[in-house]
Amino acid sequence: MLKPYASQPMETRGRLYTETLSTFRSPFQRDRDRIIHSSAFRRLKHKTQVFVEHEGDYYRTRLTHSIEVAQVARTIAGALGLNEGLAEAIALAHDLGHSPFGHTGEDALVELMAPYGGFDHNAQALRIVTKLEKHYADFDGLNLTWESLEGIAKHNGPIIGPYADPKKHPADAPLPYVLQEVNDQFDLELHTFASAEAQVAAIADDVAYNHHDLHDGLRAGLFTADDLMELPLTGPAYEEVDRLYPDLDPNRRDHEALRRIFGYMVEDVIAIANNRLSSAMPETAQDIRDMDRTIIRFSKPFFQNLKAIKRFLFKRMYRAPSVVIERKRVTGMVNALFPLFMQQPELLPKEWRQEIDLAQSDTDLARIVLDYVAGMTDRFAIQEYERLFNK
Incomplete structure (x- = not known):
């Protein structure tokens, strides 16, 4: 039974294009299924979190991360009496807009797109689900419900207004062009917080990456279990395991x-x-x-302990020498591919030519090139770079 403050599927604000209801699935379950069957979701298999796709089969990819986030979101939503289908849909879609090479690729595209309206992976996810997925006869995109679009746009908080994070969304900064376009069509109430289900998806993202980045860092040899014994939360966890299971195999430990x-x-x-x-x-x-803060969050003491873990991961994993070297290499690839396609758009695949023909300015062209480059997997970006620059 859903709580009164849960998102009720039969009270959805609807879709941009009206459709008949599904016989067996709620509108939010239908959103979830469309996301799972999308091309962009499948591409997440070869987009990475921290490590580049070819570095090891055991490291998390955007796909496995999204599945883990969805599992956490279902658990929390179920425990709180919220709509699990909506929480899961938002969780599965939250990384659709990420570029190749994780945050490294995103940072490069942010700089490259600065003259053309910027780049934001949440906004790009909206562009994917409202325009770039082109499979249905009646519409572009996935025609998701208002609640799912809202959750994708602002699961991390309001975008404008008094409660927006000024570090992420300065008051005098224009909206990302993608977000503006979608909001003009389907008002997402960008000044308010998102639904409880979207907030659950956001916190589930934190839970998942805090957990799996520790695991991936250990597997990569960037730090050891002894290092984690010195941290809050991780130290007591290891102590409990050692007390219950003395001399346990290190991997099981x-x-x-x-x-x-x-x-x-x-x-x-x-x-x-x-x-x-x-x-x-x-x-x-x-x-x-309509509240003045998120309702779904960590306790203050727990959050402080997590900040200590994040500082450790930033130093020992995200800025590890081997990772930094690889970051420079893949940044160079993105910085080479983007201007090449701007100068020679005829190099883009045939199916993109019609979009190019409609471009009326450099900004229009840059946004088409962005859609293409941001949609690349790590593997394909490397292959394209090798093909075009190492002939």
């Missing part, structure tokens, strides 16, 4: 410790959310949106 950290995070979120919901007593999903 790591797994047992990290799964406990995973559990700590989920339990903290659920406990704090239940307390906040009991105190605020929201009666509708809109009441959640």
Whole structure:
């Protein structure tokens, strides 16, 4: 049974293009299924989080990360009486707009697109689900519900207004052009917080990457279990495992410790959310949106402990010498491919030529090139670079 403040599927604000209801699936379940069957979702298999796609079969990709986020989102949403289908749909879609080479590729495209309206991976995800997926007879995109589009756009918080994060969204900065286009068609109420389900998807993202980046960093040899013994949360987790399972095989020891950290995070979120919901007593999903802060978050002490882990990961993993070297290499690829396609758009595949013919300015062309480059997988970007520059 859904709580009154959950997003009720039969009260959806609808789709941009009207469709008949599905016989067996709610509107939000239908959104989830369309995302899973999209081309962009399949491409996440060869887009990486931290490591480049070819570096190892065991490291997380955007696809495995999105599946893990969806699993966490379902668990939290179910425990809180929220709509699991909507939380899962937003979780599965939240990384669709990421470029090749993780945040390294995104940073490069942000600079390259600065003269042409910028680049933001959340906005690019909206562009994918509203325009770039071209499979249906009646519309471009996936024609998702308003609630799913809202969740993709602002699961990390309001974009404009008094509650927007000024570091991410300066008050005097224009909206990313993609976000502006979608919002003009289908007002996403960018000044409010998102639904509780979207907030769950956002916190599930934090849970998943805090857990799996520790695991991937250990596997890559960037740090050791002894290093993690010195940190809050991870140290007590290892101590508990050592007490219960003396002389456990190192791989099993790591797994047992990290799964406990995973559990700590989920339990903290659920406990704090239940307390906040009991105190605020929201009666509708809109009441959640109209609050002055997120309702789904970590407790303050727990969040401080997570910040210590994030600082450790930033130094030992995200800025590890081997990772930095690879970042420079793949940044060079993106910085070479983008201007080449701007100068010679005829190099783009045939199916993109019609879009190019309609371009009326350098900005129009840059946005087409962005759609193409941002949609590349790590593997394809490397192949294209080798083909075009190492003849």
